[in-house]
Amino acid sequence: MLTGYSAAVVRSTLPAVGAAIEDITELFYGKLFAARPELLRDLFNRGNQAAGTQRQALAGSIAAFATYLVEHPDDRPDVMLRRIAHKHASLGVRADQYPVVHQHLFEAIAEVLGDAVTPEVAAAWDEVYWLMANALTAIESQLYAEQGVVDADVWRPWEVVDRTEETPAVASFLLRPADGGPAPAFRAGQYVSVQVQLPDGARQVRQYSLIGAPSATTRAIAVKKVTGASGDPDGEVSHHLHAHVRQGDLLHLSPPYGDLVLAPGDAPLLLASAGIGCTPMLAMLEELASAGHPGPVTVVHADRSPGSHALRAHHEALAAKLPAGTAHFWYEDPDSGHHTGHVDLSGVPLAPGTRAYLCGPLPFMRAVRGQLLGKGVAAADVHYEVFGPDLWLARR
Structure with a gap:
């Protein structure tokens, strides 16, 4: 895993990086979206970006991964990595996007930490990044292969068969593949990503758990209408689904992903x-x-x-x-x-x-x-x- 020299450098610089990690991730996302605005439009959740929660999650995962590496040099946190990889796979994240993230993340690190980023420090944290990125890429590649997805193209059109108003704020949607093929198998507790095109042309994506027993041809999701502050994009997909999607409409869904699944056995x-x-x-x-x-x-x-x-x-x-x-x-x-x-x-x-x-x-x-x-x-x-x-x- 992490080499001995890099582990020592990361251990000594982790307090400084950890203290500045949210500033680093905030600057990183600004740089990334300025260079690649289509990622914010069509991949990242604009509501989470506006609220800052995606920035906090990235900061937490980097800090947790680096800490784990220096405390467990011969191991890696596969539980954490698989959780992130399932979410990435449901979004169709590609291997060629990791170098783009690397470029803007390390520019942000250098800008925030300044002269503290010596060549030795940069090399050690570069090793941390690629250990995490390569592990995620390998897991995501396996997840795509299991679902028969080619080049991380996860989207498939599904027709809305029925819609039910479960409560004033929750609607359920019964769906079937629009191509007439079978619905992919799923494990109880897994979710699908739903992609919708919004009035401004953005293709935003949200995850919704699958509900009900699996059948050969249909799947069901329940969507809560999320209400954010005025002008806040949080909830824009759920509002779109509630306001505009009816029986006969098409949605684009990913295959099922997620690692919150029941372990085998009869345990309480x-x-x-x-x-x-x-x-x-x-x-x-x-x-x-x-x-x-x-x-x-x-x-x-x-x-x-x-x-x-x-x-x-x-x-x-x-x-x-x-x-x-x-x-x-x-x-x-x-x-x-x-x-x-x-x-x-x-x-x-x-x-x-x-x-x-x-x-x-x-x-x-x-x-x-x-x-x-x-x-x-x-x-x-x-x-x-x-x-x-x-x-x-x-x-x-």
């Missing part, structure tokens, strides 16, 4: 979600119910009210189908007839050896993870999915 499970984070959990529950999972399955969900809980009846019904399934719902609405306030697992029994799967806003997942660790669940058995840039690494 906890599936915890908040808001629209219930969608991957619904697919997992479909799979568990279909297989007749015999072990305990504890379903936990938090929402504003029963009326805003998308697919609530389906959520309850799937938990009830399991031989040892129990559901616990928390709502902000004090008249909901369920638990009120934040999720509190103190009164929820968990069997030894429980594996936990979490999806929802980062504060929710951090709180639930802390409670699970306090109840004796092993850290390695807590898995999560983030809708949007993965800020977990940046804020742990």
Whole structure:
């Protein structure tokens, strides 16, 4: 992995780079989009760029990767790398884009750190970058090959077969391949990228979890209408889908990707979600119910009210189908007839050896993870999915 000399240089300069990493990534994205504006228009999420969350996620991943390399010189953080690679594959990221990123990232490093970037420092961090980039490229190449994708061209037209208003803010879309071919297989918990062309010509992309049991010809997603501040592009794809996409329209979808999938076996499970984070959990529950999972399955969900809980009846019904399934719902609405306030697992029994799967806003997942660790669940058995840039690494 990282050579001994480079490891020493990275270790000594990591505090300085870490302290400046968000300034570096902010300058990097400015340089990248000035040189390649089509990347912001057609690849990167403009809402995340406006909010700064993509910058924070990149900073966190670089710092975490470099720290791991110097602390574990003979190893690499494959779990982190695979999570990033799945997201890249769903976007169609190409190997020839990594040198472009390298150019503008290292220009930003040199500009922010100035004379501190000696040839030795530049060479050591260059080694870090290419170790990460080459590992991601290899994983992404494997993911593309598994889906039969050529040259990272992931987009395929799908027809909207049906649309259902699940709540005032959530619509579900039933889709089938427009070319008449079979729908690709997926594992419960995975997502697809959806690409839409917006009125300004941009082709923006967002990820949505697949819901429901797989069939030969159709797939389904549920989309929450995200409302940002006035003029904020956050939510522009979800608003477009809600306002303009109806039965008979076409959408462009990637193959399914994502690493939040159930491990084999009959271990006790906890599936915890908040808001629209219930969608991957619904697919997992479909799979568990279909297989007749015999072990305990504890379903936990938090929402504003029963009326805003998308697919609530389906959520309850799937938990009830399991031989040892129990559901616990928390709502902000004090008249909901369920638990009120934040999720509190103190009164929820968990069997030894429980594996936990979490999806929802980062504060929710951090709180639930802390409670699970306090109840004796092993850290390695807590898995999560983030809708949007993965800020977990940046804020742990």
